[in-house]
Amino acid sequence: MDFDIVWLLVPFAGIIVAVFLAVRLARRRS
Amino acid sequence: MDGDGIVRDYLARLEAAAWPLQPGRRAELADEVGEHIEAALVEAGRRDVATVRNVLERLGRPEEIVASEVESDAPPPTWSGVAPASTPRPSAWGPLEITSILLLTFGMFVVPFFGPILGLALAWASTRWTTREKLVATLLFIVIFGLPVLGLMAVTSGGSSPAPG
Numbered sequence: 001m002d003f004d005i006v007w008l009l010v011p012f013a014g015i016i017v018a019v020f021l022a023v024r025l026a027r028r029r030s
Numbered sequence: 031m032d033g034d035g036i037v038r039d040y041l042a043r044l045e046a047a048a049w050p051l052q053p054g055r056r057a058e059l060a061d062e063v064g065e066h067i068e069a070a071l072v073e074a075g076r077r078d079v080a081t082v083r084n085v086l087e088r089l090g091r092p093e094e095i096v097a098s099e100v101e102s103d104a105p106p107p108t109w110s111g112v113a114p115a116s117t118p119r120p121s122a123w124g125p126l127e128i129t130s131i132l133l134l135t136f137g138m139f140v141v142p143f144f145g146p147i148l149g150l151a152l153a154w155a156s157t158r159w160t161t162r163e164k165l166v167a168t169l170l171f172i173v174i175f176g177l178p179v180l181g182l183m184a185v186t187s188g189g190s191s192p193a194p195g
Contacts, residue, residue: 005182011138013174014146017167018134021153024163025122 033082037067044092050100059099063089126156146171 031039041060048056070085071077089095130152137145150171154164 006179007138007143009175009178010143010146011135013171014134014137014149016174017146017150017153017171018131020170021127021134021159021163021167022131025127025158028122028158 031079033071033077033079036079036082036086037064040067040086040092044095047092047096048099051096055099059095063095122158124156124158126152127158130156 041064044063045056045060048059051059066089067082067085070088071081074081074085130149133140133149133152134146135149137147137149139145141148150168153159153167159167
């Protein structure tokens with residue numbers, strides 16, 4: 001199995017989740 | 031009906047609409063709205079029907095005032111349009127939230143592989159996101175990260191099996 005994809009997917013998933021959480025928090029504040 | 035009659039009618043409608051409120055709060059709200067109307071009329075310098083209607087229109091319908099009062103936990107009425115200075119809204123961003131977002135985005139470069147997972151764990155520790163949001167975030171992470179890895183494993187194991195014949 002090519003483990004390089006794991007190293008790519010973890011930050012990608014992290015960024016998507018971070019954007020989701022940040023948007024939710026920002027919306028609540030406004 | 032003269033201007034004072036319209037005000038009396040408006041306040042009566044307000045009291046009738048305010049049934050969901052506590053009796054004390056109901057009387058307090060009627061007093062506050064009454065004072066507000068009086069102040070607006072004094073400021074206008076006239077009490078004719080047009081001026082009174084204009085003031086009441088700016089206040090909104092009694093039902094709307096009561097609805098916003100029921101929704102709001104803040105003691106001062108929301109119809110005044112002025113947020114109470116004594117209760118500032120706390121910032122949505124705390125150190126935990128900022129660290130969580132930073133770890134989710136750049137964590138991979140700080141703690142390889144586990145950085146974003148640590149960020150997700152910190153998000154769970156925060157109280158500023160709802161449980162539903164945390165669940166969605168976790169599911170999002172699992173779907174984006176987990177499913178392709180599982181698919182890759184399936185393809186890899188399928189490809190390594192000997193071909194029939």
